Amino acid sequence: xxxxxxxxxxxxxxxxxxxxxxxxxxxxxxxxxxxxxxxxxxxxxxxxxxxxxxxxxxxxxxxxxxxxxxxxxxxxxxxxxxxxxxxxxxxxxxxxxxxxxxxxxxxxxxxxxxxxxxxxxxxxxxxxxxxxxxxxxxxxxxxxxxxxxxxxxxxxxxxxxxxxxxxxxxxxxxxxxxxxxxxxxxxxxxxxxxxxxxxxxxxxxxxxxxxxxxxxxxxxxxxxxxxxxxxxxxxxxxxxxxxxxxxxxxxxxxxxxxxxxx
Numbered sequence: 001x002x003x004x005x006x007x008x009x010x011x012x013x014x015x016x017x018x019x020x021x022x023x024x025x026x027x028x029x030x031x032x033x034x035x036x037x038x039x040x041x042x043x044x045x046x047x048x049x050x051x052x053x054x055x056x057x058x059x060x061x062x063x064x065x066x067x068x069x070x071x072x073x074x075x076x077x078x079x080x081x082x083x084x085x086x087x088x089x090x091x092x093x094x095x096x097x098x099x100x101x102x103x104x105x106x107x108x109x110x111x112x113x114x115x116x117x118x119x120x121x122x123x124x125x126x127x128x129x130x131x132x133x134x135x136x137x138x139x140x141x142x143x144x145x146x147x148x149x150x151x152x153x154x155x156x157x158x159x160x161x162x163x164x165x166x167x168x169x170x171x172x173x174x175x176x177x178x179x180x181x182x183x184x185x186x187x188x189x190x191x192x193x194x195x196x197x198x199x200x201x202x203x204x205x206x207x208x209x210x211x212x213x214x215x216x217x218x219x220x221x222x223x224x225x226x227x228x229x230x231x232x233x234x235x236x237x238x239x240x241x242x243x244x245x246x247x248x249x250x251x252x253x254x255x256x257x258x259x260x261x262x
Contacts, residue, residue, distance in 0.1 A: 002137035002262050004018055007040070009216040010220060014061055023110060023111055025051055031065050033065045036065050042256065052075050058087060077099045118149070119144060126145070143217040146187075163216045166195050211248065
């Protein structure tokens with residue numbers, strides 16, 4: 001059966017585990033190696049069972065622990081060419097044994113296949129990921145995207161479980177402490193999905209078979225877990241879905257959560 005756990009999610013760091021009973025991967029390593037190791041221990045995963053770290057993009061909240069963690073456990077790092085170029089130029093691949101360019105056909109292991117889709121973000125070459133398991137289950141992760149492009153939608157389409165970005169409440173952002181230029185960056189096509197944007201994607205996914213939704217990458221300053229959940233829940237139930245029957249909805253904690261088996 002497929003396994004999923006958000007180890008960390010939010011402005012201060014991001015890392016997500018996907019795996020089977022015998023192997024797994026991390027998507028991003030945005031905390032230091034000790035924190036990542038402890039988070040894996042908390043959910044009962046041996047770092048030695050990991051097959052690699054897949055990077056969405058080069059921003060620090062996604063790669064802070066990458067170099068040390070990958071080198072400590074001898075893990076290959078997978079990313080797009082643009083991201084790999086940045087990581088190499090800035091020393092994030094120093095002492096890392098293998099850095100692999102993501103092939104168009106994806107990366108296959110014994111029980112899972114990982115493929116990437118482009119996201120719309122102010123980064124070198126950012127992506128989200130789709131994970132297909134040998135038992136037919138599918139999971140997806142789509143964060144750090146200013147809009148849900150057709151490529152993003154196709155990347156998450158039909159997933160049984162999807163971690164979606166629900167970064168900010170627009171009203172809180174507009175009335176909060178961020179300077180105007182930063183507000184504009186977040187709200188742009190190269191920024192982050194708002195709660196309302198996230199809810200619209202969730203409805204689209206529900207109509208196409210997704211039953212488990214995890215809201216992630218919430219802004220600490222411009223959102224709350226309660227508000228993010230309220231907006232998506234209202235959208236899903238407004239389309240006739242019943243929580244607990246047609247779908248399950250949760251919010252990823254900044255400090256991680258329990259393992260989900262699906």
